[in-house]
Amino acid sequence: MSSPQSRPARADTLVVLDFETTGLSPNQGDRAIEIGAVLIEQGVITASYQQLMNPGFSIGNFIEQFTGISNGMLACAPNCAQVMAEFADFIGDHNLVAHNASFDRRFLDAELARLRRNYSGEFCCSMLLARRLYPQAANHKLASLVSFKGLAHDGVFHRALADAKMTAELWLAMLRDLEELHGLKAPSFQLLQQISTSTKAALPRLLRAQAVGR
């Protein structure tokens, strides 16, 4: 439940996060094995967090190959409870962004529920926003969008901090495009949530209304 706020949250001050996991569904017993995140404050990345975590069982070969995270690497990592308690402190009460946020939100909720911890920020999905802003992109996978926007990256994919940094750069690029192409300077986080979940048909009217209202 959102608490009353005196003014809308900024869209350039939030935490961008990414989980690597043992599979696709915490409801099927999957667990987080790595969390990576960056804090963006007023459009600048000011802090980062990355930690492997031991899920308590061996991960499958597919995940080892997919992420480059091995069972050997996880054997000496702290357990999920230790890491997620620390990470809950990192995110604080910031709003949150992730690429395909419904996935990361499920794992964040599941891991924090085990600790009886909670968080007050709201999620916005960079993938849904990119679908609205860049319908001409070949697809809306994170790596494809990074290439589509010509964003700098270090060639590492499917590791939590690397993906969180790329998502953050994509998010900042979308903020720039909203200002340059649509006249939306310093949009609120709530407006970006609204844009990301609007229908394709409703988007032009929404953007016009925001531009006119300024």
Place this chain on the structure above:
DNA sequence: TGCCAGGCCCTCTTTAGGGCCTT
């Protein structure tokens, strides 16, 4: 018993089906 993700969007839809995206 048999199956096994789930949320979101799009479309010749809406009493539905299929594709995308995340690991």
